[in-house]
Amino acid sequence: MQPSELLQTIFSQKAVKTPTGEVxxxxxxxxxxxxxxxxxxxxxxxxxxTLEIGCAYGLSSLYICDGLQKNKIKLQQxxxxxxxxxxxxxxxxxxxxxxxxxxxxxxCGIDFFHLIEKPSELALPELLAxxxxxxxxxxxxxxxxxxxxxxxxxxxxxxxVGGVVVVDDVLTIKPVNKAVRYFLNxxxxxxxxxxxxxxSLKRQVYYTVTExxxxxxxxxxxxxKIFNPxxxxxxxxxxxxxxxxxMEKIATDQRSWNWYEEF
Ligand SMILES: C[S@@+](CC[C@H](N)C(=O)[O-])C[C@H]1O[C@@H](n2cnc3c(N)ncnc32)[C@H](O)[C@@H]1O
Numbered sequence: 151m152q153p154s155e156l157l158q159t160i161f162s163q164k165a166v167k168t169p170t171g172e173v174x175x176x177x178x179x180x181x182x183x184x185x186x187x188x189x190x191x192x193x194x195x196x197x198x199x200t201l202e203i204g205c206a207y208g209l210s211s212l213y214i215c216d217g218l219q220k221n222k223i224k225l226q227q228x229x230x231x232x233x234x235x236x237x238x239x240x241x242x243x244x245x246x247x248x249x250x251x252x253x254x255x256x257x258c259g260i261d262f263f264h265l266i267e268k269p270s271e272l273a274l275p276e277l278l279a280x281x282x283x284x285x286x287x288x289x290x291x292x293x294x295x296x297x298x299x300x301x302x303x304x305x306x307x308x309x310x311v312g313g314v315v316v317v318d319d320v321l322t323i324k325p326v327n328k329a330v331r332y333f334l335n336x337x338x339x340x341x342x343x344x345x346x347x348x349x350s351l352k353r354q355v356y357y358t359v360t361e362x363x364x365x366x367x368x369x370x371x372x373x374x375k376i377f378n379p380x381x382x383x384x385x386x387x388x389x390x391x392x393x394x395x396x397m398e399k400i401a402t403d404q405r406s407w408n409w410y411e412e413f
Pocket of ligand 1: 180203209240291
């Protein structure tokens with residue numbers, strides 16, 4: 151079965167199947183718009199070594215691996231040498247998620263993934279110590295601020311220049327939003343895209359009011375010390391007004407030991 155076919159079935163039935171055939175309701179997954187965004191990035195950037203933190207029922211894994219498989223067919227037809235390898239970190243894949251994520255990949259004949267069943271705080275430093283480098287990192291694991299910052303810290307260490315890091319739940323989960331606002335200040339990274347999202351009128355008005363307020367604060371000395379960063383730069387202004395945000399590593403990270411920017 152093709153991953154796109156399986157994804158269509160899962161989204162239409164709002165359910166997944168365990169390896170023993172039990173049907174479970176779908177939850178905690180990315181949606182089709184976010185999945186298409188991920189797959190488009192994979193097609194545009196053609197990463198060979200990819201890493202994913204947080205697999206659950208394997209929806210993001212299916213989109214990423216679908217993109218990698220399509221690249222493989224295309225590039226090999228053109229005579230290129232492209233052998234993707236997808237690393238997945240999830241401590242609870244075979245327990246809480248009953249192995250569904252991995253089972254979905256196997257159902258689609260995908261054999262170029264490697265599951266690490268450890269929490270990211272243990273798995274990521276191990277990958278770094280092994281000298282692994284990645285072209286693409288997707289973060290959708292434990293969503294506290296410290297944990298997301300830790301995932302981003304290691305993503306930065308593990309990403310090659312020219313590589314891409316994508317974070318999920320940027321709009322809806324405050325600590326993830328905070329972590330990405332901080333990370334976007336890194337001089338070595340630039341925003342490259344976000345999943346499409348339609349805001350309510352109320353939210354659009356909120357963004358417009360804060361952006362107008364931010365303009366007024368330029369007249370005030372020490373504005374950054376006085377005002378909440380959300381009032382000085384709206385999420386829309388920073389391009390983090392979407393559930394999923396992608397950033398490219400455009401240079402080596404050369405921040406000094408005491409580098410800091412308000413976020
Ligand atoms: C929101 S779900 C991921 C959804 C998945 N990306 C998808 O689109 O279907 C979060 C995942 O993070 C995993 N997780 C929880 N704690 C973790 C940790 N410390 N390190 C890595 N992953 C963790 C959970 O087991 C769960 O699978």
